[in-house]
Amino acid sequence: GAAALRDGVYLLPKSESARAVFAEQAQEVVAAGGMAHIVAFDGEDDAQHREFVRLFDRSTDYAELFGRLDAFKTEIAKLDEVEARRQAAALRRDIAALGAIDFFPGASRHQVESALADAEAALNARFSPDEPHAAKGIIPKREKAQYRGRTWATRARPWVDRVASAWLIRRFIDPKARFRWLKTPKDCPKTALGFDFDGAEFTHIGARVTFEVLAASFGLHNDRAIARLGALVHYLDVGGIPVPEAAGFAAIMAGARAQQANDDKLLHSMSAVLDALYASYSELPGGES
Known part of the structure; x- marks a missing residue:
């Protein structure tokens, strides 16, 4: 999920998960006799910070997924259930994978998540028309x-x-x-x-x-x-x-x-x-x- 600043220089937003990965790599380097440091830094000013954030814009990737979802919804009526569910699972997996590296989610992500919900509703309408809707309330304990x-x-x-x-x-x-x-x-x-x-x-x-x-x-x-x-x-x-x-x-x-x-x-x-x-x-x- 890192963005390239230039050849050999990459940028990754600060997070505990990223730090854990770098810490593990640093330990391996030190154990092998090398030297490693983890250095966090902020943008010089707001303008530079915005420029860094733009490097992580995933809207083009979401547009590609949106197109796949649109095509899938069009094709559902022609697909058998096994193939339709296979394609739906692949779309769900790819959307989740992109979401994992979308550090600054925006409108594109929400649009794709909404389109995925629509596609899954169409899938259920085709193959599981009586799929239940979630009820509200507490779950009673049974014996x-x-x-x-x-x-x-x-x-x-x-x-x-x-x-x-x-x-x-x-x-x-x-x-x-x-x-x-x-x-x-x-x-x-x-x-x-x-x-x-x-x-x-x-x-x-x-x-x-x-x-x-x-x-x-x-x-x-x-x-x-x-x-x-x-x-x-x-x-x-x-x-x-x-x-x-x-x-x-x-x-x-x-x-x-x-x-x-x-x-x-x-x-x-x-x-x-x-x-x-x-x-x-x-x-x-x-x-x-």
Whole structure:
């Protein structure tokens, strides 16, 4: 993200993260017998400061992304779901990467973020027309004992949040859970526990997606492996902070969905993937607790 002042001279805005990188590099240089100093400086005056800031203008990069988003929205009707979601994930990733080096965000960034939200709304309208809207309120605490041996219902042909939520339910909340896959939310039986649609017992609340709401409801969010899975599901469902494993998980999910027309078999296939991810996350520092 550094800007070139001239050959061999680069400028980077002062930040704790940048200083940490330079400090690590300086230690390596000193350890190898060299000399290194970290020097911070300010512009000579306001005019020079403005000139430095202009070096980090990302508006041209945002314009290119805006054009890609516009083309994507035009093409959604012609794309199959796997390809549409692949392109959406790539756009989300590239926008996040640019945002990470946009040290002085302005109107261009807000315009692209708004266009991304519009594109994702168009994507959901095409492939997930009953995608829930976030409700307001607090997440009530639930007792697992009252939710055992139940029928749980969600929309058919599940994508990431619904599959991960179903896995979480069967793995940690209701081991004998039965699932109903609904053509539309209005088909949900009154005796079933609905999840991930408007009006469901468990759905998006505030900034949390359904997986995160379920985890918080049943006191599972303190398990850091589940919290990490929640971050993955959140990013793939509504965007936000990028997760390294997201692209790989989305590709596996898309492939399994293309192979399995039966939603119970799809859940079975993806449960093995989620079990493996949970085990991997549990092995990381600060994992299962």
